[in-house]
Structure formats: C-alpha cells, structure tokens
Amino acid sequence: xxxIFFLLAFLISTINSHVAAIxxxxxxxxxxxxxxxxxxxxxxxxxxxxxxxxNFTNGAPNQFNFSFxxxxxxxxPALNGLGFSxxxxxxxxxxxxxxxxxPDATEVVIAGSGPAKYTTGFITSDNVVYTKTLxxxxxxxxxxxxxxxxxxxxxxxASGLAVFSSEKPSIxxxxxALFGNKLDSSIVExxxxxxxxxxxxxxxxxxxxx
Numbered sequence: 001x002x003x004i005f006f007l008l009a010f011l012i013s014t015i016n017s018h019v020a021a022i023x024x025x026x027x028x029x030x031x032x033x034x035x036x037x038x039x040x041x042x043x044x045x046x047x048x049x050x051x052x053x054x055n056f057t058n059g060a061p062n063q064f065n066f067s068f069x070x071x072x073x074x075x076x077p078a079l080n081g082l083g084f085s086x087x088x089x090x091x092x093x094x095x096x097x098x099x100x101x102x103p104d105a106t107e108v109v110i111a112g113s114g115p116a117k118y119t120t121g122f123i124t125s126d127n128v129v130y131t132k133t134l135x136x137x138x139x140x141x142x143x144x145x146x147x148x149x150x151x152x153x154x155x156x157x158a159s160g161l162a163v164f165s166s167e168k169p170s171i172x173x174x175x176x177a178l179f180g181n182k183l184d185s186s187i188v189e190x191x192x193x194x195x196x197x198x199x200x201x202x203x204x205x206x207x208x209x210x
Contacts, residue, residue: 026050027073027080037080037167038073051078058090058159065095066152073167080167087162089150091118095158097150098175105169107142109150111135112159122148134160147174180206 026046027038041050053076059067072085079085091097097120111118111134121131122142133153134140142148144165152158173180178188179202188199203209 024078025081027077029074029077038077040080041077056086056088058088061092061095064098066091066097066150072169082167083165085164085167085169087164088159089162090157090159091150091152093152093154093156095152098173099147099149100171100173101145101147102164102166102169102171103145105164105166106144107148107165107169108163109134109140109142110161110163111138111140112161117152117154118150118158118160119153120148120150122146175202176206179203179208181208182210183208184210 024046025037025040028041028045029038031039053071055075056069056071059069061067067088067090069088070085071079071087073079076085089097109118109120113136117133117135119131119133120140120142121129123129124146132138132140178192179199185196185199185203188194188203189196192199194202
C-alpha cells in the first residue's frame with residue numbers, strides 16, 4: 001500500500017502544480033503575438049503590478065471630439081487569453097463616435113453618470129436599426145461585427161465604459177476606411193454616389209489620397 005500511496009500523492013501534487021501553472025498567462029509583451037495571443041511570462045517574472053491597470057483616466061479629445069482610453073492586452077498584460085478588455089470613453093458636448101465595427105468582438109456599453117445623454121445604436125446585416133438614448137445605469141449590448149455609433153445628445157460631457165469580448169478588439173471606422181486611404185477617388189465616387197468635391201473634402205479631412 002505504501003508505494004501506491006506515494007504514487008497517488010505524487011500524481012496529485014503534479015496535477016496541482018499543473019493547475020497552478022495555467023491559472024493565468026500574463027503576456028510577455030516582448031514576445032511575438034500570434035493568433036492565440038502573446039506568449040506567457042515565466043511565473044518568476046510575474047508581479048502583482050501585472051494585474052493592475054493604473055491609467056484608466058480620460059485623455060485629450062481626438063478629431064471626433066471624444067477621448068478613448070483602452071485597457072487591452074497591449075497595456076494590461078494580465079488580460080492575455082482572458083477574452084475581454086475595457087475602454088473608458090468621454091464625449092464632449094455634441095461629440096460623435098463615428099460609425100464603426102469590431103469584427104471580432106461584442107461590445108457592452110455601460111452609461112456613466114452625469115446629466116448628458118449618450119445615444120447609441122447599431123445596424124444589423126439586414127439593415128434593421130436599433131438605437132437608444134442611455135441614462136446612468138443603463139447597459140447596451142452591441143453584437144459582434146455590426147456597424148454602430150455613439151452621440152452625446154445632451155448638455156455637458158457624456159461618459160461611459162465599454163467592455164469587449166476580446167483582449168485586443170480590432171476596429172474598422174467607416175469614414176477612415178472610405179476616405180483615409182489611397183483608394184482612387186473615382187472608385188470612391190462610384191461606390192458611395194458622392195460627387196468629386198465631397199470626396200476631395202472628406203479625403204482631406206481624413207488624410208487620404210488617390
């Protein structure tokens with residue numbers, strides 16, 4: 001019985017060690033990223049600071065007059081392999097988050113506090129529109145891959161939190177995709193039904209060419 005007891009004890013300890021080793025996979029940001037994420041840091045190199053994100057504050061407004069502060073695997077390595085990430089958003093009065101999509105992530109919008117109203121919505125693949133003006137405490141779900149937007153429709157600033165079902169969600173902004181590249185303007189005109197002057201103006205705004 002004694003050899004069997006020690007064998008069982010050894011197997012249990014091995015299993016427990018293996019479980020402990022896969023409790024998390026803190027990203028080694030110096031390693032190459034693959035389709036399954038970053039390689040893991042060695043356990044001896046992991047510290048408690050890897051599990052803390054300390055810069056979740058509002059930044060300067062961008063060209064669309066809102067700030068966007070992401071907490072993704074690239075700056076929060078503990079998210080590696082967990083399948084979610086965050087962003088803090090603050091819109092100046094009248095600001096708009098332009099039409100965009102996240103091909104690989106569902107987005108959950110949590111409305112922040114304050115008197116300003118945040119209007120958001122998405123368009124389905126069969127062109128049905130779902131839109132809602134959110135108040136503090138409201139949560140709105142935007143399914144993966146669908147075009148969606150946000151507008152501050154109230155007075156003052158509007159803020160909120162976004163949660164994504166990916167540790168590094170991709171994004172395609174419709175305006176940038178159409179007017180922020182080198183696609184020939186004649187093709188843009190034919191595919192959008194915009195005239196040459198409008199395309200030229202938008203390409204200048206979004207720093208496109210062609």
